[in-house]
Amino acid sequence: MGGILDSTRLCGSPTVVEVFQKVFAELIGSYFLVFAGCCSVVLNNSEKTKGQITFPGVCVVWGFTVTILAYSLAHVSGAHFNPGVTLSLAIYRRFPFKMVPLYFIAQILGSFLASGTLYLLFEVDDNSYFGTRPAGSPVQSLVFELLATFLLMFVICAVSTDKRAIGKLGGVVVGMTVTVDVFIAGPVSGASMNPARSLGPALVMNVYTGFWIYIVGPFVGAILGATCYNFIRHTDSNPPI
Template sequence: MEENGGNIHADSTFCGSPAVVQVIQKVIAELIGTYFLIFAGCCSVIINNAEETKGRITFPGICLVWGFSVTILVYSLAHVSGAHFNPAVTLSFAIYRHFPLRLVPLYFIAQVLGSFLASGTLYLLFEVNEKTYFGTIPSGSYIQSLVFEILTSFLLMFVVCAVSTDNRAIGKLGGIAVGMTIIVNVFIAGPISGASMNPARSLGPALVMWVYNGIWIYVVGPFVGAILGATCYNLIRYTDKPLREIGASSKIFKTSACTSAT
């Protein structure tokens, strides 16, 4: 009895430890954030394409809904979980040690589950058919859509790295910068690939409605683009020091000064 009691006490202590509670909070925040991001963005797509409300939101309106949703959720949840809402962003952060690798699987599960639940909610609320399908399907060729997904994911991750990992950037405006990037990306890639930039965004609707046309594009493209974007920013980043300190200590600048003096 004492051993069993000791085990129970140890388990409860483990579950109640600050570290475990913090992880649970992060995972829940990612699930909630992804849920409302997908719900809001995909809901705008359904309403705009449905016969009764066709064209009321318009394509620019859809772009704004996605961008504003990201901005709102970043400012609401970034201090809790980092506000990734995107497996490609999570993995890219982990690769460059801005995020614990051990939490990657938990974030993946939370993000995909959040998207799945949001998609399921929309499927129950609306009569969804081929015209009102709110997932992502290539409009052009597979290669064209893949390139768009890589490029838009690259830009998104490049901006995310700038505002969240570099203290020389204006951090307080990070949510606005990321939201505006989403708006631009949806404007340019929406008519071609659907502008997913997020494997979870595409997997949720696909799993709910069993539509897997070109689904590999929305898994491969965002991961490749995000990792490349993070890699490029880390290459040009060089250091956390302000530029004036880099110039003051750089051998190149010193050599140039000596040359001009002689």
């Protein structure tokens, strides 16, 4: 009897509720990030609406969606929506390691559900496939994914973990970075920068062409980006805290 009461108290404790809120926020954010961004891809490439969004439009949709979700959910979960971001922040003690698996599950599940929604709403063919596949050589796509994610993580560290940065504009800056990354990396690698973003469509559509690129590139790029910013963070005018 005592064990049952203890379990009930644990499930209703503020700590458990807070963890659930954070994980649910990550799931919701990951869902709408993938749904909005990939929806723009489908609309731009499908036969019925081909070209209506345009490639610059797709870039803007991804960037604006990140900005909207960052301002909506950053105060709840940190608005990672990306396993590479979550792991990198955990490595540099900006996020608890014990939460990493829960965030990974939420991010991947959100991407999977969003991809499933798009699959049900549209007739997706090879041209309107909304996942990521390398357009260039595997090495070229890998380098683009690594560099694009490096820049994204570098900027995230600057605006969200450094007190010297102007925090109120952080969401705008991160969104602009995503827009620039999609502009330059999109035609080559698809500009995933996010293993969860690539995994969801791959699972739903059963397409795994060059999938390893979208695991290795974003994870390595994010860790390197966080490492470089962590190195320049510790200056004489800004001692380690």
